[in-house]
């Protein structure tokens with residue numbers, strides 16, 4: 168399914184070795200925290216050698232991804248999915264262990280990040296693309312296509328502060344789906360847009376994923392995961408609890424009903440791609 172995007176396949180890799188991420192919480196009350204606490208949600212709360220409270224958001228993560236891998240992350244609130252995405256994007260350093268990512272990374276966490284309210288829609292398209300690792304020249308080549316996709320017409324000459332939320336999302340999605348990343352890191356926020364426009368964006372999103380070298384995508388939407396990924400990791404209290412095919416992992420995490428839905432979505436995606444082939 169993955170198309171070769173002219174990149175040296177072996178060059179694009181994501182590796183972590185026993186990677187841990189701790190967040191020290193200096194103002195937490197230690198009195199009631201004599202030992203590690205494991206709640207239903209959130210990471211493990213413990214304390215470090217200096218008796219400072221720490222949240223162990225990720226513990227001993229060993230992940231080895233190569234070109235063509237499309238991994239979905241599932242897990243409870245606070246399991247560590249976003250922390251793992253941030254680790255892979257280079258936003259967090261591992262507290263212990265190591266993390267190495269080779270390739271141009273496009274982290275897409277918040278569709279609005281990198282947009283300036285005072286400049287026009289057109290200018291924001293360029294800036295946002297550069298924020299995601301493209302050059303100005305590459306973005307200038309893509310701008311007509313993105314403008315057409317947004318259907319915003321002359322509005323693109325107006326400052327972004329005059330746009331509604333939905334109009335901003337159109338710009339952000341247009342840019343995100345136009346880039347050529349080697350390692351695409353997607354947080355689920357991207358799913359939270361208006362249903363009609365999302366339908367239109369879905370094809371572009373799938374094409375984006377196909378030309379990316381590696382995809383890591385965290386989401387609570389099984390439908391979205393099944394559309395974009397073929398493998399899943401179940402993250403549980405900061406650790407990888409299961410690594411396998413998307414249907415198998417969703418079944419273990421959420422049960423047979425959810426797995427049946429995933430199966431249906433996969434069959435639909437396959438039928439759609441055969442229809443358009």
Ligand SMILES: Nc1ncnc2c1ncn2[C@@H]1O[C@H](COP(=O)(O)OP(=O)(O)OP(=O)(O)O)[C@@H](O)[C@H]1O
Pocket residue numbers: 190208209210211222223224242243244245246247248249250251
């Ligand atoms: N900046 C931070 N400072 C302190 N603790 C943090 C920070 N970011 C995350 N955490 C903690 O790390 C743990 C993992 O959080 P993370 O955001 O990675 O979970 P998640 O799986 O993405 O959750 P959700 O599905 O709710 O988005 C949680 O216990 C959270 O409280």
